[in-house]
Amino acid sequence: MSDLVEFVQNEFIEKKEFPKFSAGDTITVYYEIKEGEKSRTQFFRGVVLQLRGTGATKTFTIRKMSGSVGVERIFPINLPAIQKIEINKKGAVRRKRIFYFRELTGKKARIKEARRS
Template sequence: MDLLQYVQDKYIAKKEFPKFKAGDTITVYYEIREGAKTRTQFFKGVVLQIRGTGGTKTFTIRKMSGDVGVQRVFPMNMPALQKIEIDRRGKVRRARIFYFKNLRGKKARIKDASYKK
């Protein structure tokens, strides 16, 4: 076992989040510190990709804010992450749906899937 893996397993706290994949619509709640105050903010959007393993695992979410598309990359082991809620399960045929960025209107809809966990 290499040193990096040992340190990640021993010292990085693992949080339990529900299983999700590309095409799912999720809401991510995370903590924002502004000076001495902290508040919880959420980001709701479609998962574009999940990449990495273990301590370096990240996921990318995209949402539409008016006419502008906003993307955000969240590390899975980010200390500020509080919880993840799955709003809708989506059925897509790829693990990374970057083509989704170019779609507008009715074409940008994702079919509902009924898979478990």
């Protein structure tokens, strides 16, 4: 049964090429919004909290601050509305899922930038 599911996912779901990113990175996701007959591109820029799942069911969670309120959004990696993903900053974190980041405020909420080699 799982072979059949994998076959259908590989054949019928179109795959887009996005840059590799991980938890702690600051990224910008450009996605299309349709309002009636009009469509426009909107972006969501924030810190990646987690990557979850594999293959066609892979999702990632992004958190940004809107004023003093934290806003989180979960994007499926195969969402047809996603136009592109830009990596703004590579973060140096030790964990794959940084949910502790939600409680941090001020200077503690900064993530060190990863060294480029």
